[in-house]
Structures are given as structure tokens and as C-alpha cells.
Amino acid sequence: MKKFFVIAITGFTIILLSNCSSAKKTTKVEVPKLTYETNMTATIMSNCTPCHIPSKGGNKKAYDNYANVKTDIDEMIRRIELNPGDRGFMPFKKAKLSDSTIAVFKQWKADGMLEK
Ligand code: HEC
Numbered sequence: 446m447k448k449f450f451v452i453a454i455t456g457f458t459i460i461l462l463s464n465c466s467s468a469k470k471t472t473k474v475e476v477p478k479l480t481y482e483t484n485m486t487a488t489i490m491s492n493c494t495p496c497h498i499p500s501k502g503g504n505k506k507a508y509d510n511y512a513n514v515k516t517d518i519d520e521m522i523r524r525i526e527l528n529p530g531d532r533g534f535m536p537f538k539k540a541k542l543s544d545s546t547i548a549v550f551k552q553w554k555a556d557g558m559l560e561k
Contacts, residue, residue, distance in 0.1 A: 478556035479549065481511045488549050489514065492536055511560050518554050525550060 479485070489508050495501035497508040508514050514521070524535035525542050536542070553559075 478559055479553040480556075480559045480561050481514065481553070482561045484549055485514060485553055488546060492542060492546065496537060515558050518550065518558060522547075522550050522554065 486509075490498065493508050494503065496503045496505040499507050499509060506513060506517065508517070508521075521535070524533050525547055527534040529539075529541055534541075
């Protein structure tokens with residue numbers, strides 16, 4: 446009887462340990478979170494210029510700074526998801542942004558709107 450327990454416990458432990466190591470192997474690599482400085486500035490600079498970039502002569506709401514982008518992110522996403530011709534569509538009078546560009550705005554928001 447005692448032997449049986451020893452064998453049972455040993456077997457159980459081996460199963461546990463092997464599960465541990467296989468669990469480690471399948472752990473996903475962490476995807477870094479998007480930040481304003483790394484991901485948003487370039488996206489905004491190339492798509493919302495010149496209108497929203499004062500240094501480029503833009504006279505619409507400035508999106509060349511973290512504070513304004515953070516405050517307006519919902520409205521920015523709402524507008525870039527509209528279609529050309531819809532009232533409020535952005536970028537104004539230009540083609541709709543690609544899905545992957547729109548995804549940068551959404552993912553940055555989902556990641557917690559980090560500055561850097
Ligand atoms: C060609 C010029 C132009 C470009 C490029 C442009 N916008 Fe605009 N934007 C405007 C104008 C004009 C308005 C004001 C009229 C309106 O509210 O629809 C405006 C207003 C906005 C507003 C409302 C701001 C407020 O005062 O509440 C948001 C949000 C916005 N734009 C987002 C964007 C985003 C995001 C981009 C880049 C993907 C972009 N726009 C690109 C011209 C532009």
C-alpha cells in the first residue's frame with residue numbers, strides 16, 4: 446500500500462512538473478504597448494497635416510501635442526472611421542485612412558494612451 450502511494454505521488458509530481466515546463470514554452474511574447482511618442486506622432490504628422498499641425502500652417506485644433514490628442518482621441522477615432530462624404534469625416538477632403546492606420550489610433554487608446 447505504501448509503495449503504491451509513493452509511486453502515485455511520484456507519478457503525479459512528474460506530470461505536474463512536465464506541465465509546468467510545457468506551460469512556460471507556450472507563454473506568449475509580450476507585445477509592447479503603443480505610445481504617443483513612438484507611434485502616434487508619426488501617424489498624425491503624416492495624416493493630419495497641415496491642418497492640425499500649427500508649425501505647418503494648420504489653423505484647426507492642434508494635434509501636435511500629447512494633451513490634445515489624449516483629450517480628443519474618441520472624436521478622432523469616430524471621425525476617421527466615417528467615410529469620405531460623411532459629415533465630419535477626417536482627414537478632411539482626403540482618402541480614408543487604411544485599416545492599419547486606424548488601428549494605430551484604436552490600439553493606442555486601448556493601451557491606455559501612454560505618452561512614452
Ligand atoms: C485638409 C485639412 C485637414 C486634415 C488633413 C485633417 N483635418 Fe481634422 N479638421 C479639419 C477642419 C477644417 C476641421 C473643422 C471642421 C469640422 O469640425 O469638421 C477639423 C476638425 C477636426 C476635429 C474636431 C476638432 C474640434 O475642434 O473638436 C477632429 C477630431 C479632427 N479634425 C480630426 C482629424 C484627424 C484625426 C486627422 C488626421 C487623421 C485630421 N483631422 C486631418 C481639417 C483637416
